[in-house]
Amino acid sequence: MSLEESAKVVAEQIRRQQFVEVYAHHDADGIAAGAILCHAMLRAGIRFRLRICADISAAELSHDAVSLLCDLGSGKEDLPPETIVVDHHIPLFGGQFHANPRLEKIDGDRELSAAGMAYIVAQEMGDNRDLAGLVIPGIIGDGQAFAGRNLAIFNEGVANGIIVPDKGITLAGRDMAERWLLATRPYLPGISGSDSAVADLLASTQEDNGLKPDVLISLAVLTSVPEASAEGLMLLYGDTMHLQREVIEDAHALTAVIDACGKSGCGDLAVALCLRSSVEITEAWEVTRKHHLAVIAALGEVRPVQEGCAVYECGNATLSSDVADVLARDRVQQAPVLVYARTGEECRISTRLPHGTTANLGLLVRELAAACGGNGGGHHSRAGATIPCKRLDAFVKGWQEGLAA
Template identity: 30%
Template structure:
């Protein structure tokens, strides 16, 4: 049996369990992957005639468990999406049956009735399937008609910057075959006016991003104008080549690969361009307007314009916020880092730096917000192949200063008490340095043995 078949069997088992309940409490994460996961499960339960209550959380902690326990009775079910694999002790405190649909590395033994997680069958959840993909596999086992939810799964995977191989490749193939998704070649960005898109998109983050005059000059030089989706093949090719030349100077190879190629179009969603779709979800997540994001995932007519307008404003502020913050980056021994107060999006800032400015070392952003220090750390697949494991580093470093953390080897988060930033950075820097040195030493020994 292949790894994918094993994963589908886990999904089948979870679907069988879910069918037995009359009421389900869904809790999902607040980023694009978590919001699409919630959208998929909400649609699937609606269609199955199962009543549910849904809430979105920035992270799984005691407060979330207390809130869930207040709104649940024994004999009902709680489904955690895009969270729950790393905190078996919290799952154990839920006063009802639990199903975990996640793609983060599992820690310990889960007390959940069913866990669907790619890591359990040897598929890498950090790169090969998102939480929304995991939820989709469960939804399609609940009913064959749920294949039309594949577009949401694809959006979640793109939002988490995943690769379309193994499980994701299977979902994409199904989506293309059924016409749920189609493809257009070009620059992997949202639709709209070329100048606006290049000025305020942080993917890709170029030397002209955030500078309207520089963008105007760049486009004049290329003799390009109008909307990006209306460019001819030749014009699109001219734009792609010019952007590639800019990226080649500094960006990581995976960033170049991520922004040039095939634009996925979600034919069953209210917003077709996948990059516009995930920008909206990320903006809704940051502004905590989860209802708007979920309305979009549930295809409520009339919300797309409001969502796009919020997103344009958010993206503009985000591009300028990142542009301002990159000036304040500092270097440790084995990391780049920054400390900020109320940054607009630490995840976007961290991803931008490691993909487009300093791909040679991982990046850690510490942001003071809501009375704690919230941390986003990002690496590259190249660094992970050299031994980097940010989930381990952040869990250890945050735990040592009285906080908690975890996630993926390539992207991780944490929360720590105010006043502990310096100690946290020192521990994380040392752990990451040890990881990278150990791998390099191993490679040197291998090379010696070959000789």
């Protein structure tokens, strides 16, 4: 079955419904995926309720309507067979209404996000080409490449005037000072989170004709390079995109705001933006500012649990995923990174694969989580789990042994 054929099966099942319960993962990719399909359902006259969540279990699904899971569900073997899943994680769900690039041997880590998969389904529901811009936060948010089907959707968006490509500084913010202050992709040691450092940086690159971007970036790199990785610093400047139909036009900014709002428990704000309402855009930016500053503060405090070990404890589960991203991407690491945070009796775990290291994190984390009485999974390079805190030591031991095998 081709990707379009599986998307058509899912699209036809959605179109048969009068009401759909939608659950979307709380990051940029999941929220964008959910919003794309809600746009498509709204245009098709299908009623829905969209909820944003960090995870979902079969027991939590509504029994009053068909459930549609976006960027969630592929790793669940116990979902009701009538569940609809639009995802790109390692597939274990065996239901027939399952659209996932991995089922068609397409790289779900790099070449098609959940938002991209949702866009292909939406296209089978009607002419939804104007939604191509919402695929971009999925690509950027999950650190994917503009390759394969991602590139095809991008090119289609460009051809239709939905996406306008450009080059520039990729940091997200409402003005130049805020872009550097809130920098977490990449995180810039000595600059991120410091008003005075940002003011000095901008003042030193100011000339009569305005800021000189090349000098600005050079000074930022020189300030950060003792601690920062080359891969992280390369993200400072590159491809940018103007999303012509979205309420935040800059693709990197839209991605940052959606992601921060979702992870901060303000998924309603993120969804409103994706549904093209600008009413609460100021509030959404303030949530983003607060979230990024909290991530930066957490990075200043986080330390390895033991010397020479890439296992870290984070004090706030809301921040642990972003902290793991930064530690793996923006710092020099020799081994996969594990970050855990305690929330009552549960531990939330985020794992990441730094550049130059190899492992199948999704498989390893899923097996370890199950052995520890929890659940987990994800991608080859990014995975997460929730386990009882009393089993944390066993999980970490299994993690270290699994990586060494």
